[in-house]
Amino acid sequence: MGRELVAAVDHPSGTTMLIVDDSEAFRMQARAMLEGEGFAIVAEAADAAGGLAAWLTSRPQVALVDVNLPDGDGFALAAALEGHAGAPVVVLTSSREAGAYRLRLERTRAAGFIPKDELSGPAIRALIARPA
């Protein structure tokens, strides 16, 4: 349901996004790439707890979440976010391929998974547009 909303209500500078990843280098790279492709990175966090807090503060439309977080995994964060009204579209990412998380990807309610080396604005938009 919320998915339609994302496409309709956009930030002045693009779709709002939260990035959760314990690597600062990756957060900077993702920001640099995605800000050039129509996303507004309104918050960043380095772990799952910080990610949830950051989302509750700024309520971005999309959360780009690394699977391996220091205090749990991206699947747990996706589940935690899912419980909130106006929950974001969660896009999981990792430098591992999708096959490494097979069962958990089957069971998660996150919108999908994109390996870091294939991460791009269009790839994220394709996931957002896909019916949940």
Place this chain on the structure above:
Amino acid sequence: MQGRGIRWSLAVVGLTFAVASELIQIAHGARPERSMIDLAVGLTYLLGGLSAWGRQPANRTWKLMTGVGLAWFIGNLAASDVPLISAAGTVLADTDAILLVALVLAYPEGRVEGLADRVIVAFAAAGLTGANVVFLVTGVAAPALLLGLIVTGAVGIRIPIRWYQAPRARRRALGPPLLAVLVTIAAVAVAIVARLLGVGEDAASALLSARDIGVLAIPIGFVVGSFQLVEDELIASRARIVAAADEARRRLERDLHDGAQQRFVAVSVALRIVRSRLGPGIDPRVAEGLDAATNELRAGIADLRELARGLHPAVLTDEGLAGALPALADRSTVPTRIVGMPDCRLPAPVEATAYFVVSEALTNAGRHSRATEASLRARIANGVLRVDVADDGIGGADISAGTGLAGLVDRVEALGGDLRVVSPPGGGTLVSATIPLAGTGDLEVVG
């Protein structure tokens, strides 16, 4: 070298002592055939103990066995004409029995552990020697015989308890020697009771021979039990080697992921950022160069992932067979149907072994079998994981013909399992592995 010198000296001294003691017995009217049996039994302990001592110097069991063999002949000295030697022979006549009690209760570690067993050994040592002093002074044999009966009974009670208390993996090794001990105890008890009741000289001699032959069963039982023990330890150590190798591969996979893979991915993202910042109007040669670099890098990342997966797939570590086997089926070049899959986690070495068997079987099916379809089934029954990979190809596969499966046979067997390939010409191929979940005893069952 030093240990060897000691053992050779003991062998020479022991043999000389043994023969001399029997000659004293014969000189004083003992029947030669009794002496021959006596000699054979004692020497079996002495030489068997020395031989095993050389093979397992750290295990005190064999030193005790050697001690029994040496002490065996002390009692013969009681017949000597020299009063001091005769007295020593009488008082120390049961040293062999005391050492035998210690040996039986110390097997297989070679150490008498626990209060009950220590009390029995101490009681046997003090009681039997004391009773022999009484016999020397008063000529009354009943106390020594009664004490012998008590010690025999105590050991007879402790043996089944020790067996019962042993871990299951140990029982197989404890069985043969303990059975031999129980038989001997019965023989010794009969001989003692007969002497207490005062049977005739012929009968007493026959009973003594029967007892001695019964005593012979003990070292044989020890040897059989030790073989079992060595075999069990070998199996457990093979399983530990497999587990350690898996752990090393798992760590390598993680290091690859945390290191090179992360960096390659970062470079790939950086290249795409550069590409998009340069915009559409760039020099086509630059664009071409960037695209070539990006493609090369993508291929490099794919190679690295395949290498990491081949080492120890992350999905196996995190999700077990339920995640890892379907991933194998997906990647297989032969369309593979999954018929059954356990959804619980199994011990890591079992999961890894099953994974590599399926991986190899599907690879072979893709390469050699010309199969159009394969099926994969994993199930658990009676504490055993069974994995079957079947295809409808040309068959004729041979496990010994240098396929990767040959290498996996050792791995499966190291876990106490079994790997079979059924592949009649034209009849497809079935690869079956059975792996006990906890067959090796030393492995922990995870979650």
